[in-house]
Amino acid sequence: MSTTNTTRKTLGLETVEPAVTPPPASSAETALAKKPKLRGAKSRKRDIHEGLWAKCTKCSAMIYDKEMEETLKVCSKCQHHFPIGARERIHALVETCSFEEINADMTSVDVLKFTGVAAYTSKLEAYQKETGLKDAVITGIAKLGEHRVALGVMDFAFLGGSMGSVVGEKLTRLIEAGTDKGLPVIIFSTSGGARMYEGMFSLMQMAKTCSALAYHSRQKLPYISVLTNPTFAGVMASYATVGDLILAEPAATIGFAGARVIKDTTQAELPPGFQTAEFLLDHGLIDAIVPRKEMKSRLVAYLDFMNRR
């Protein structure tokens, strides 16, 4: 599938490109749309665009670029939550200038010398250039209302938010910093799962992060996990689901294996709304669905409650 065709299909227009790339409905499409070019092929998408309007992928409303900034990338007509970058989310969440990033320069090494369609190292370079991130998570200490918190925010734009050794190590160090300083931990997850380019090293991060959280928990410190669209596989099976409080953004797709894999394996029809935040709330896996614009005030309220002596 070429980028140009995807664009035409999504927008129904030949030459107009949204300033804010509208996220496609499924996570697979999101990953495709966000993929940086690895082999110097010219992208028409990058050449034409920088228009002022984006089209909502859910209700087809045209949304003004500035409006998208103000609503934190939520469609004002249908409340569809578009993907939001980690830095943008942190900026919207914490008190001004209170975020102190930790382990900002940690980057992955290609231990397995992995080569598929492209070498892992060239993928890393391409995504670092495209996103301005070193890896798929940003961690740091910040102030939320009156509370100092250890905050980790994942970014799906970096290799599908996949959890490699850097994501695992940065989150582990964040949680340990939280334990040392006696701070609550908040992690915003979005991920396709473990990073296949790092094989077993990725899977080890599941145990590592959860062990760090267990020590954090022994100090009677709260951990809030926020699941955003999409959160899957190794991340779901580790730190994302062991929160004292588990929140999710509206309509986020959340699960372990993908719906198609489950359907093919079980040969059973899946219930309507399967693997959505709303379905998981009904079935008790998550505690609350919080719209993005309310996220800050709700987190502050939860922290107020949890910190009451």
Ligand SMILES: [Zn+2]
């Ligand atoms: Zn909409």
